[in-house]
Amino acid sequence: MRRAELVAVLVGGVRHGARPSPRPRRGPAHCVPGVVRGRQAAGTARGRADDTSERRRRALAARAGSRPYDGRVSQSPRPRLWTFDFGLTLLGTVGFFASFFYLLAVLPAYVDEIGGAKWQIGVIVGGFNIVPLVLRPFAGRWSDRGHRKRVLRLGLLTMAASLLLMTLSHDIASLFLLRLVQGVGMATCPTASASMIAELSPLPRRGEGVGMFGMATGVAQMFPPAIGVAVAAAWGFDAVFIIAAATAGLTLLVVEPVHEPPSSSAGVEGGATLFPRPALFPMSVFMTVTFSFAATSTFLPLLGEERGLGNVGLFFLLVGIASTLVRPVAGAASDRVGRVPVALPGLVATVASMWFLAVAYSPLMLIVAGFLAGAGLAGAHTALLALAIDRVQDTARGRATAVLQLAWDISGLAGGVVLGAVASWFDVPMVYWASGGLAVVGMVWLLIGRATGQTRPYRRPVVAAQASHAGFGQMDEPW
Template sequence: MKVAVQEPPAPTPPERIFTRDFTLTCLSCFFLFGSFNLLLPTIPLYAVQLGASEAQTGLVVGIFAFGSLLLRPFMGYLADRGSSKAMLLVGAAIFAVSSLSYLGASGLLVLLALRTFHGTGMSMYPTAANAIVAELAPPRRRGEAMGFYGLSYTMSMALGPALGMALLRGLDFPGLFTVSALTAVVGFALALPIATRRDPGLPGIPFRFYVPEALFPAAILFTYCFTFGAVGTYVPLFAVQQGVGNPGLFFTAYALSVLAIRTLAGRLSDRRGRAAVIVPGLALVVLGLAATAASTGLGTLLLGGVAYGLGFGMIHPALIAFTVDRTSSRERGTALATLSSAFELGIALGAWVMGGLVAWVGLRGTFWLSALFPLAGLIALLVRGRRWGL
C-alpha cells in the first residue's frame, strides 16, 4: 500500500513593492528633490552675492528648515485624515513658485522671506510622500521599501548639486532658478495620477503635535541632521577655500554613497534589526565629519563625503521603518511628521548655531564641533536603545 507523501507548501512569494503608485511617488520625489538639490550648493553663494556674511548665510539656509518646521505637525495630522495627495500637489507647486521667485530677491530680507515660503512646501511634500509610501509598503519588506523610496532623493542628490553648479556657471542664477522651477513642475505632473486610499474612520483622530513612540528615533535623527545644517551651509564655502573647483562634487560623493548602501541597509534592518544598521551608520557619520574637517584638498574632502553618505544611507531608512513599526496606521502621518520635524529642526539649528560660532572656530572647526552630535546620538542609542525597542 502506497502512503501519500504530502508535499511541503510552496514558499510564499515576497509581496510586491513596485506598484504603479509606489513607482510614481518615487519618480515624483526624484524630480521634486532634484529641484531642491540644484539649489543646495548655490543658495549660499547667492546669499553671499546679495551681501550676506558667513553667519547670515547660515541664517538663509536654516530659515528654510524653520519654514518647514512651522507647519510640519499640522501636515502629519492632515496626512492621517486622508489629505496626502492634496498636500503632495500643493507642496510641489510651492517648490516651483519659490524657485522662480528667487529671481526677484533684491536683498537679504527678501531672500529670507522667500526661503521661509519655500520651506512650507518642504513641510507638505515629504510628509505626504512618506505617509503614502508607508501605506503602500508591504509590512515585512518595510525597511527595503523605504530604502528604495529613499533612492529617489539620493539620486537627485547625486546629480543635483554638481549640475546646479554647472548651470550656475553656464546660465548664471536666472537660468539656474528657471531650471529648478521646471524640474519641480515635472514632479507635480508625476504626482497627479497617484491614487491614495482613504479610511473613513480617520477623521475622528484627535490632533497631536507629536507621537510619543516617535520621539527616540526623532532624537537620534536630530543628531545627524544638526550636522547637515553645517555641512549644507559651509562645505561649499570650505571647498572653495581649499581650492576645489566644484563644491557640488562633495554632495555627489555623498549621494552616490547613500545610493550604494541604502537599499542594502533597509533589507538588512528587516532581517537583523534596526539597531544593527543604525549603530554603524552613526559611527560612519562621525568619521565622515572628521575626514571633512581634516581635509586639505579634493581627495580627503571626497573621502569625508563618502563616509558621511554611507552613514546617512544606513541611518535614515532604518529610523523611518522603526518609527512605522512602533505606531498604528491611524497616526502614521503624525509619527512620520514627528521624525521629519527632527530632520528640519536639526538642519535649522545646525546652520544657525554653527553660523554663530564660525567666526570663532573657523570653517574647519564647525565640522569638528558638529561631529560631537552624532557621537552623542551613538552613545544614547547604545545606552537607551533597548528600552525603546531597538
C-alpha cells in the same frame, strides 16, 4: 474471509502497487460512518483535520484583514513592493527635490548680484527652515487623515509658483518671502510622499520601501546643483528659476494618477497629537546625525581652504553616491535583521566621517570622509525612519514621519549657531571632533533605548504574528 475474496484483494493490491490492508480489529470502528466491511475510508480522518485547520486559518485571516498564512517559512513569496503607485510616488519625490536643489549652488551668487550682504546670504539660503519646523507636524496630521495626495499637490504647487515668481524678484525682501513659500513646499511634500511610501509598502518590506524613498532624495541631490550652475552661466539666473518651476509643474502631473490608499483615520478630527511620543526617541537619535551634516555644510569650505583639500564639492558628490547605493541595501537589511542593527553601523560611519575630516590634510581623506558620511546617513536615516513608523499605530504614520524629519529642521536652524560657537571658542577642526562626539552620544543613547524598550514596535495583533512566522521582517528586535 473466504479464500476467493482473499485472492481478489491480493491481486488488486499488486496491480496498484500497494500492500493489502490489514484485517481491522473488532470494535466501535464498525459503527463509524465511512467504514465498509471493517475498513475505514482512506483519508477521512485526515480530511476532517485539514478542513478544521483550513477553517481556522480563514477565520484568523478574516479577523486580521489579510491573506491567510500558508504555513511555509523560507518558501513563502515576498509581498509585492513595486506597484504603479509606488513607482510614481518615488518619481514625484525625485522631481520635487530636483526643483529645490537646482537653486542650491546658484542662490548665494544671485543674492550677491542683487546687492545682498554676506549675512543676508545665510538668511536667504537657510531662513526658510523655520516654516517646516512649524508646519511639518500639521502636514503629518493632514496626511494621516487621508489627505496625503492633497498635501502633496499643495507642496508642488507652492514650489512651482514661488520658483516662477523668483524671475520677478530683484530685492532681498521679496526673495525672502518667496523662500518662505518654498518652506511650505518643503514642509508638506516630503512629509506626504514619505507617508505615502510607508502606506504603500507592505509591512514585511517597509524598511526597503523607506530606503527607496531615501534613494530618490539622494538621486535628486546629485545632478541638479551642477545643472543649475551650468544653466546660470549660459543663460542667466532666470533660466534656472524657469527650469526649476517647470520641473515642479511636471512632477505635479506625474503624481496625479497615484491612487492614495485608504487611511484608517480618515475623517477623524480629534484625539490625534501632533507629536506621537513613540516617534520622539528615533528622532532624538537621528538628530545626532543631522547636526554633523550642519557642520559639513557650514564649515567644510573654510576647512578646505585652510588645509588645501581642493574642491570640497567632491565630498558632497561622494555623499550622494554612497547614500544612493547604500539606502536600498540598508532598508532591506533592516527588514530582516531589525532596525537597530542597521542604525548602529550608520552612526559608526558618521563618527568616522567627522573624525576623518578633523584630521584630513589631503583630497583622498576628503573623499573617504564623504563616502563614510553618505553611508552613515543612508543607514541611520533609513533604519530610524522605519523604526519611527514601526513604533506608532497605522493611523499615525504621517505624524511619525513628520517628527523624524524635524531633526533636519532643528539642526538646520540650531546646528550652525551651536557649532559656530564651537568654532569661535576653539577652531574649525574642533567642530568636527564635537560632531563626531555627538554621534557617539547617539550610539550610546540608541543602545540605552534598546535596553529599555524604546525600540520596540507597536504590536499589531495577528498580522504581526503572521509576518514573523512567514520569515519576513522582525516585529521585535532580534538581539
